[in-house]
Amino acid sequence: xxxxxxxxxxxxxxxxxxxxxxxxxxxxxxxxxxxxxxxxxxxxxxxxxxxxxxxxxxxxxxxxxxxxxxxxxxxxxxxxxxxxxxxxxxxxxxxxxxxxxxxxxxxxxxxxxxxxxxxxxxxxxxxxxxxxxxxxxxxxxxxxxxxxxxxxxxxxxxxxxxxxxxxxxxxxxxxxxxxxxxxxxxxxxxxxxxxxxxxxxxxxxxxxxxxxxxxxxxxxxxxxxxxxxxxxxxxxxxxxxxxxxxxxxxxxxxxxxxxxxxxxxxxxxxxxxxxxxxxxxxxxxxxxxxx
Numbered sequence: 001x002x003x004x005x006x007x008x009x010x011x012x013x014x015x016x017x018x019x020x021x022x023x024x025x026x027x028x029x030x031x032x033x034x035x036x037x038x039x040x041x042x043x044x045x046x047x048x049x050x051x052x053x054x055x056x057x058x059x060x061x062x063x064x065x066x067x068x069x070x071x072x073x074x075x076x077x078x079x080x081x082x083x084x085x086x087x088x089x090x091x092x093x094x095x096x097x098x099x100x101x102x103x104x105x106x107x108x109x110x111x112x113x114x115x116x117x118x119x120x121x122x123x124x125x126x127x128x129x130x131x132x133x134x135x136x137x138x139x140x141x142x143x144x145x146x147x148x149x150x151x152x153x154x155x156x157x158x159x160x161x162x163x164x165x166x167x168x169x170x171x172x173x174x175x176x177x178x179x180x181x182x183x184x185x186x187x188x189x190x191x192x193x194x195x196x197x198x199x200x201x202x203x204x205x206x207x208x209x210x211x212x213x214x215x216x217x218x219x220x221x222x223x224x225x226x227x228x229x230x231x232x233x234x235x236x237x238x239x240x241x242x243x244x245x246x247x248x249x250x251x252x253x254x255x256x257x258x259x260x261x262x263x264x265x266x267x268x269x270x271x272x273x274x275x276x277x278x279x280x281x282x283x284x285x286x287x288x289x290x291x
Contacts, residue, residue, distance in 0.1 A: 010040065018045040020077060042069035049076055053103055053122055057146050065144075067208030071173035072144065076101065079127040079140050080171035080212055087168050087177070087204060088214045091138065093129050095171065101125065108143060110193035111203070111211070113185060116153050120146035126194050126215060137217040139194060141203070142172075148209025157183055157205075170206035177204040177212075191215065 013022065023045060027037040046069055047054045057065055065072050081095035082088045101124050108121030126139025145151055162183040164176040180186050181202045191201040196215035203213025 009036070010044065013041060013044070018048050020045060020073060023073075038068060038070055042073045045069075045073045046076065049073075050103060053105075056105070056120065057122075057144070060147055067170075067173040067175065067206075067210055071170075071208070071210065075142055075144060075172045075210055076103075078172075080142065081140060082214065087165070087212070088202065091132075091214065093132070093138065093140070098127055101127075103143070107193055110187070110189040111143070112153065113156075113187050116151070116156065116185075119151045119153055121153075121211070122146075123211065126196075126217065128217060139196060139215045139217045141194065141211075141213045141215070143211035143213075145205070145209035145211070148205075148207075151209070153185065153205065154209075156185060160184075164207075165204070168204075170204075170208065170210050171212065172210045173206060173208050175207040175210075177206050179204055 009026075013019070018041065023037050023041045026041070027034045046065075077097055079096055079098050081093040082091045084090055084092035103122045103124050105120060105122050107125075108123045109117050111121060111123055112119055121143055123143035124141050126141045129138045129140070132138045145153065148154055157178050160183050162178050164178060168177055169175065170177055179202075186201060186203065188198055190203075191198040194201060194215045194217070196217050200216035201213070202215070203211055205211050
């Protein structure tokens, strides 16, 4: 059952800068909201938070992106971390939202072999997790290919007969993953760009072109000056007074939903006693929204 004025919903969410928590919560109200969020709201979120990157990713004429807008929105603001026994062996660092992230097309070239550098890859600066015991200083990074289905990297993976990981999936879109290390497609320039040890840099690429990786840092990396092909994305927390009033007014348009407390229970965020609280399952909620 849809609200009578979807334009009004867009206007209200624009006022709060397309707050991701609010979009995720609305997606759980009903199927109509979930579909609308997938088609419109996450797209607006991505275009607002990384405008230059979105223009470039869509410059081939497509109105969509590989893997869907919700997955890309999560990639912009979320460090997936790693669970013990997962993609990166014994490293256990919980996923978390990142307040500020720089994505660079220039940096992306360093993660490609010379014969693949006509591909377009945006990569984030490493999210640093320092003093991890025997593992040292760990950095997680993430990225996305433009038009991955037509990329040279994908063609090389297929030509090499690279095997998909048997169990692990992309934390952003749940697609299967290729190991770039096993396919021997990691250039030495990647570790140089990250400020990491050469033999301690590893990353995966999923079928939709999302990249996730980990490295052991030599020292704290220094950000480069921004260029026309770089974007800085930010993650906003809810302004509990103003934003919840907007959320409540949007939800009130749906019959049978009495108040926010009754309808907003989500894999990631729960509205309890007037405030938003984190809920177990944070790493998958923006991919697997359920009412």
